[in-house]
Amino acid sequence: MASTQHPNNLELLTLIWIDYLADATQENREVQARLRTKINYLRTFDNCQDGEHYIRNVIDDKQEKIVLIVSGRLGPDMTQRVHDLKQVVSIYVYCLNKEANEQWAKNYKKIRGVIVRLSDLLYEIDRDQKSEEQKLNEAIEISTKEDYSLLLLLRTKLSLKDRRDFVSFCLKEYHDNESQKENVRDYEHLYSSSSAFDYFFNETFLYRLLLKSLHTFNIKLLYLLRFFLRDIEKQLESLPTISGKVYHGQLMTTAQVDCLSQTVENTFIQFNTYFIASSNQEHIRQLLQTAADNYLQRVIFEIDDKNNIGKQYKQICMFPITTTFRVTSVRLEQRIWIVQMTAHNDIHDSRLKEEIDPIQLAQYFREMNRLDQAEILFELIQTQHSSLTAECYDGLGRIAQDRGHYDISLSFYLKSLQTISSKNRAQCLNNIACAYDYLDQYEEAIQFYAEALDLMKTALERSTCLNNMGVTYAKENEIQQALDCFQRALTLRRTSLVENHPEIGICYANLGMIYVTLAQYDDALEHYNLALRSFSSNKFCDISRAIVYQNMASIYYHKNQIDQALKYYQTAQKIFRQLRSADHPNLLYIQQQIEQIMQNK
Template identity: 95%
Template sequence: MTSTEHRNNLELLTLIWLDYLADATQENREVQARLRTKINYLRTFDNCQDCEHYIRNVIDDKQEKIVLIVSGRLGPDMTQRVHDLKQVVSIYVYCLNKEANEQWAKKYKKIRSVIVRLADLLYEIDRDQKSEEQKLNESIEISTNEDYSLPLLLRTKLSLKDRRDFVKFCSKEYDDNESQMEKVRDYEHLYSSSSALDYFFNETLLYRLLLKSLHTFNIKLLYFLRFFLQDIEKQLESLPTISGKVYRGQLMTTAQVDSLSQTVESEFIQFNTYFIASSNQEHIRQSLQTAADNYLQRVIFEIDDKNHVGKQYKQFSMFPITTTFRVTSVRLEQRIWIVQMTAHNDIHDSRLKEEIDPIQLAQYFREMNRLDQAEILFELIQTQHPSLTAECYDGLGRIAQDRGHYDISLSFYLKSLQTISSKNRTQCLNNIACAYDYLEQYGEAIQFYAEALDLMKTGLERSTCLNNMGVTYAKENEIQQALDCFQRALTLRRASLVENHPEIGICYANLGMIYVTRAQYDDALEHYNLALRSFSSNKFCDIPQAIVCQNMASIYYHKNQIDQALKYYQTAQKIFRQLRSADHPNLLYIQQQIEQIMQNK
């Protein structure tokens, strides 16, 4: 086992050394330590089969790029196997007989050098990492989906403990690599908020960790690094804006170029990294023309920054991490794709402009249905801040509930109740009641709802509890009690909220459910449509919208309006597929209903 095999790779490059004796001698173990001064994450292999399997199956779906060192003996076979893989960016032949190995190596354009001396190998690896060609090869992903995760991280409060925990995290990851630990100590003693851009453009450890965490969206590392993101953005605000057009060179897949072509004048796009550009178009063009393309497309982004979004830092043009771009044209010119874009940085959601605390950050990730990342955040916050244990248990309970794991959610809620403050006790009681309801233990659910309702003081709090009680009564077929709860909840919400508020939509949806039980199907459809109208105005109401569509489909099926039933089941299915796992109970039920309809048509 190599010294980094048990760790996650926190940086962009993976270094692989293939040699029969890579782990066999003390001298070679010392070579490994020297290699890790250049690229921390090192894997060694003594045969081509295991090495190829790792490159193809472990690295293939990740953002890592591989720097491969091969011996003269294993090099010809291994290079032939993996040379054309996109994740392999550089190959070095480290051998005893340079002249003999240069004969076969010259056939492969990814082989940088045939080297005999370790010092020369270290120098070449270091130089290539800093080359413009490597920057052209940097992984870059394009998204057309509106993503609030980075704006939220930029608004999340910091504490001194965050930076101490970041140092602890890095010390644990790099504890066996003294050269990297020196860089951790450098950050700990020398870093200041005003030096953030210097740390970024000097490609320090902070820079490498930030780029990898952005590329893979490692939420734990991004949470630790949000101080760096916030410092960069604050420094950018004080810099002069870009004047004129700027350019960026990039090597991209054919699929990425096609994706850009499809967004012309239709969608805004975002990149998963800081977008750095230059005013020197000719230099970028020359760099692209001389770079090994690694079977990728050569691309020049031409940005017309008429909205003054980009900032000038020394010779660099840098756009804030929240920048969106609009593609105006894509054309092929002398074997280089020219992608013309305009830059925008408008944030309309008021919540993304206000400071939030870490618990709110985790809650927002849950609302965005990024449940795995929300779970990581709640667990991390619980470790960092033991005083927030009750809130974290509550969040973990809600995540388990979202996944349909109702017994697990109940367990978390009961743990939360043991440590929660008296002012938050009512919400916890309400959550416990909900969990019992999902587990079809309706008597226990009503008991906890009633206890919560007695403690609630505000109209909106009481309306939520009454609404939930109504749902449970309806499941118990106590229709009059359910109707009474829903009507009281609607009255309380109308007194405080606008008519198209999603909470009022929930009341309409539940009244629709009651009308179904009374076989008043037209009244039910009327209230469901009112609910959909409320939900459509809120981007976080996809789940309630899907449930209403599912219920409307059931009504249409009962009324023998099969086409309408199929339409609403398929709408519900489409929404649930984006937000729920394939084995979620709702999805399984809807699929059964669709199959039944299709068989009977």
């Protein structure tokens, strides 16, 4: 049987103890409490089968790293079962008979020691965690996509409540760990912005929570920890820069090395952690050569910091969390991969340098189609700031709408309306109307659009509402009224927008829809192509592009141009798959159409 502990591990390491008496005696329960002063997340098992199942099937081998303690009695069997798994980084034999167990233990390179005294075990675990060799094993992910999420987290406004909420979060997480709760209370009273480096480099609970949340991109924890990120970055700014080359050692998967090879002179990459390097290449090489490779590839990153991005702190070079790198070459040299890179920290968009509010941060994640993370942020912000309840309900409604859950989105919009400011009331009414439209309740939709239109002042606001109203009229087959709405919307938008603006494209797309209804298919295709031209200038218009491709496919199908229809359906499907869940109504419909075409070919 296994002990019951926290369902999620928010720190870097998982500690597993295999001993048939692990939970059976008061003495061993006290041992557990002592062990958790070093690694909070502890699981105990009284047999090898359950322990192996947990390690193989419950632990995420990409993110979790396991320190395993085995008894002398169960050690040989358990070690043989899991020694070669990548997620197991260290093994300790905690036993009564040191000499006897050293005989079998010497055959396994991951066994760090055969130990009799608890104090020695605690010392070795602590030392091992902080060793340079273990740093080689820390999880690292490579991103080749342009991602401003960490930069925007750093730019998000802080409040006094953020620190209090973080303390409450930690006390809840460590509720049954007195040692860690004491650390949290010390932090609450002693932490200051100028002490961020001390908390980071002394590998406190703050350090462990930060690194794990970066590795897994735990948005809730990163949001609560953004004060720590900001303080670290502020201290980095005050440090001298390093010029010349620095080196970082890492154990990586073959797939990660392949990914690096594919990015050579091709794209910028980012790492999901603070990148720390050294000027001593030979020391890094020796570490890699002597470390247990854990069936991973040995890698040395050689960073040419000609742009003076890295900062010198004592004997190391530390790069800001937002640093990007360009890989210039990847080669294998004496069984070690040498990855040459240059460091960059260019931010060309001035908007990314400005401070933003928490709602803007959540909206960014929604716009990037990271809906789960956006949802977490809106829910968290709502609990923190009662004054932003209406904005949070609005955001949650938009997320539900993006997921195709229109009844849920309507519920959130109606809640938002109850506390919305007069300034934002018109937009909220427009959103409610959209939700009714999606639910095929057209009379209610027209009613709310009309109410919203009466409150709207600017040309762009009115054009958006008219455009939406036109869609609803078209669904009710009131074609002339729909055409009138779309033409009025296009006229309003042309007064303040350039011709290739995406909002102009939406008007073209909707006029195309009307021409389809009027059976003027060539005119419809012409307007759809104008829409695509407008959407091509903005990466956030992929959904609109997909809808246009879907509509064009329907036209070609109607004109019996089957190959063209199939091509456009497949193009729409490809875009939707990147942005919507597999059960989204659009994807289900397109799949049905593709299957029908394939059956009839």
